Amino acid sequence: MTDPLHAELLQLAREAARRAGELLRDGRPADLEVAATKSSPIDVVTEMDIAAEKLITGLIAEHRPDDGVLGEEGGTTEGTSGVRWVIDPLDGTVNYLYGLPTWAVSIAAEQDGETVVGVVAAPMRGETYHAVRGGGARATGAWAGERTLTCRPSPPLEQALVSTGFNYVTEVRTHQAAVAQRLIPLLRDIRRGGSAAVDLCDLACGRLDGYYERGLHPWDLAAGDLIAREAGALTGGRPGGRPSWDLAVAATPGVFEPLQRLLEDFGAWHD
Secondary structure (H helix, E strand, O other), X not given: OOOHHHHHHHHHHHHHHHHHHHHHHHOOOOOOOEEEEOOOXXXXXXXXXXXXXXXXXXXXXXXXXXXXXXXXXXXXXXXXXXXXXXXXXXXXXXXXXXXXOOOEEEEEEEEOOEEEEEEEEEOOOOEEEEEEOOOOEEEEEOOOEEEEOOOOOOOOHHHOEEEXXXXXXXXHHHHHHHHHHHHHHHOOEEEOOOOHHHHHHHHHHOOOOEEEEOOOOHHHHHXXXXXXXXXXXXXXXXXXXXXXXXXXXXXXXHHHHHHHHHHHHOOOOOO
């Protein structure tokens, strides 16, 4: 039985993700422009990133004013309730800027430092994924109604389809490309979707066998990581560690350890 607090947090996260997703999908101006840049000229923020985060944080403040918030676009507040929301209002901004469909709204709720609820809405797919810690992961979409998520049976590593992403800083991207070049002959193939949240949910849905990336922030990971784990995937960072800025790895149980070991051998966590 779901904890009543977790049920409340899930309901609020799903509503916030739905509203933000509709705003982003239906309110995208034809002349959308970059509003700001962050770590590099290609690490962009649009006016819609900011508007979506404002919508989400406003809804949370209305219903749970004592909660903390960690938002990608600066909507960060301390709370007193023991609950903190970790929000990426638009994961895959460059895809969104170019009109590509792989972007998402990612909302997670932590209780006393542990992620207990995760919701990822991918409006251009017509899909939303959600999980509650200990309660499994589910997806809703016009294509299949609502269904329980289970990751794929683990293939041999050489038959694994793995996704990754690249940092916005040139030096880091160059190293990541070198790591991918070494990995490709050892796998079925590598994909690069452009949204960490969507990649983690695709792993949960059985569309990927693994995923890895360096340079992710908590808001990139929090919801998707929980959804992947609740679907049966393993997640971590460097061996023995949790997912972090240094490295995030997620995969089906049989793929996780050999993929993590290769990434360590290849120095995937280095700049």
